[in-house]
Amino acid sequence: xxxxRETFSAxxxxxxxALARLSSGVRFLLDITPVDADEVREAYLAGEVTEPExxxxxxxxxxxxxKEELCSIEPAKVENTTLGALLRxxxxxxxxxLQMLCARGTKDFRDMSVExxxxxxxxxxxxxxxxxxxxxxxxxxxxxLTAEEFAELAEQEIACYREIDPDIGLHVxxxxxxxxxxxxxxxLLIGSQTTIASRRAFALxxxxxxxxxxxxxxxxxxxVTVLGTGLAGYDETxxxxxxxxxxxxxxxxxxxxxxxxxxxxxxxxxxAGASFTECHRRLVEAGMPSGSAFTTVMRVFRSGGLxxxxxxxxxxxxxxxxxxxxxxxxxxxxxxxSLQDLPLVEDLAERGFIHEPHVLPRFYDLPGTRERLAxxxxxxxxTQLTRGEAA
Numbered sequence: 595x596x597x598x599r600e601t602f603s604a605x606x607x608x609x610x611x612a613l614a615r616l617s618s619g620v621r622f623l624l625d626i627t628p629v630d631a632d633e634v635r636e637a638y639l640a641g642e643v644t645e646p647e648x649x650x651x652x653x654x655x656x657x658x659x660x661k662e663e664l665c666s667i668e669p670a671k672v673e674n675t676t677l678g679a680l681l682r683x684x685x686x687x688x689x690x691x692l693q694m695l696c697a698r699g700t701k702d703f704r705d706m707s708v709e710x711x712x713x714x715x716x717x718x719x720x721x722x723x724x725x726x727x728x729x730x731x732x733x734x735x736x737x738x739l740t741a742e743e744f745a746e747l748a749e750q751e752i753a754c755y756r757e758i759d760p761d762i763g764l765h766v767x768x769x770x771x772x773x774x775x776x777x778x779x780x781x782l783l784i785g786s787q788t789t790i791a792s793r794r795a796f797a798l799x800x801x802x803x804x805x806x807x808x809x810x811x812x813x814x815x816x817x818v819t820v821l822g823t824g825l826a827g828y829d830e831t832x833x834x835x836x837x838x839x840x841x842x843x844x845x846x847x848x849x850x851x852x853x854x855x856x857x858x859x860x861x862x863x864x865x866a867g868a869s870f871t872e873c874h875r876r877l878v879e880a881g882m883p884s885g886s887a888f889t890t891v892m893r894v895f896r897s898g899g900l901x902x903x904x905x906x907x908x909x910x911x912x913x914x915x916x917x918x919x920x921x922x923x924x925x926x927x928x929x930x931x932s933l934q935d936l937p938l939v940e941d942l943a944e945r946g947f948i949h950e951p952h953v954l955p956r957f958y959d960l961p962g963t964r965e966r967l968a969x970x971x972x973x974x975x976x977t978q979l980t981r982g983e984a985a
Contacts, residue, residue, distance in 0.1 A: 617823035626897040631773035683826035704899030714862040722858035731881030732849035737792030777806040797845025804955040805836035813929025821929025834909025857903035917971035
């Protein structure tokens with residue numbers, strides 16, 4: 595078989611590689627997330643503050659420097675028509691992200707967030723509100739894992755992938771300056787004060803490791819290396835795919851689905867002008883624990899207003915429709931890209947420009963996985979997708 599890398603010109607690959615290198619150097623989610631979320635949460639819940647103010651890490655590299663580097667990359671010169679369209683969109687997205695980093699804490703940040711992630715449509719808001727009403731508030735449960743305990747489970751999962759590929763290069767870090775759990779490149783970052791419900795741990799590992807990290811590994815090994823850092827607009831499909839991983843292993847609990855719905859409601863209310871306290875109060879009145887409601891609203895209000903959290907529910911709904919229409923999930927493990935770009939990525943794959951995924955998620959081979967996904971695609975009510983709090 596011809597090496598697919600030979601089918602792209604050296605100039606096209608150079609532009610792709612330059613964009614991928616620059617993208618991997620921008621720590622977007624890390625830089626827009628508070629470093630003191632746990633401390634502020636304690637003060638807020640104790641009634642010591644009314645409208646929380648957060649602190650953010652200093653940017654390691656001036657966004658203006660990144661902007662100059664980005665200006666030197668010219669995707670308009672890409673010869674391959676399909677690749678050119680994908681890289682131009684990625685170039686524009688990176689411009690927007692750098693502008694947002696410069697605008698942390700301002701209304702401009704929120705406005706650009708809408709451009710990057712979209713707002714909440716009336717249909718999505720109605721769906722989310724309906725879920726909040728339909729799903730009974732869930733007890734918190736007693737089983738909790740510390741950050742270190744969860745990190746150990748994640749390390750065990752990664753060790754399974756190392757048996758497939760000793761050079762897979764995935765890592766886990768527990769850090770004081772991280773809120774919650776998130777992925778940055780090939781690293782799973784866990785906030786040192788984070789606790790994870792025991793019943794949610796395995797599903798969360800499939801969300802983070804089995805989806806976010808594995809698609810990064812596969813994408814980075816493609817000739818089009820931007821598939822590793824993510825093509826434009828990949829987040830929505832990526833998060834939807836990660837929630838589908840939770841469904842596949844029977845780990846989407848009613849409480850988790852309720853949280854996804856609450857995120858949509860909080861984004862909608864934030865964009866409508868509600869304050870942090872007003873958004874928090876609405877979620878608490880809907881039966882959400884005060885601490886969990888704080889975390890949900892903090893994620894939405896960070897850096898001036900981030901609409902990203904509406905994409906989880908929207909992304910999984912779109913992928914379920916894709917499955918119900920006969921579509922497959924395997925192509926989405928080629929790298930990180932949006933459902934909208936699937937035809938373009940599949941075209942590149944069919945013509946030999948990119949190759950099959952290096953590794954598929956481990957949960958794919960677990961008993962019942964494919965049956966649960968088929969059931970989810972056929973379900974006419976999202977509450978049918980949950981497996982109970984003991985799952």
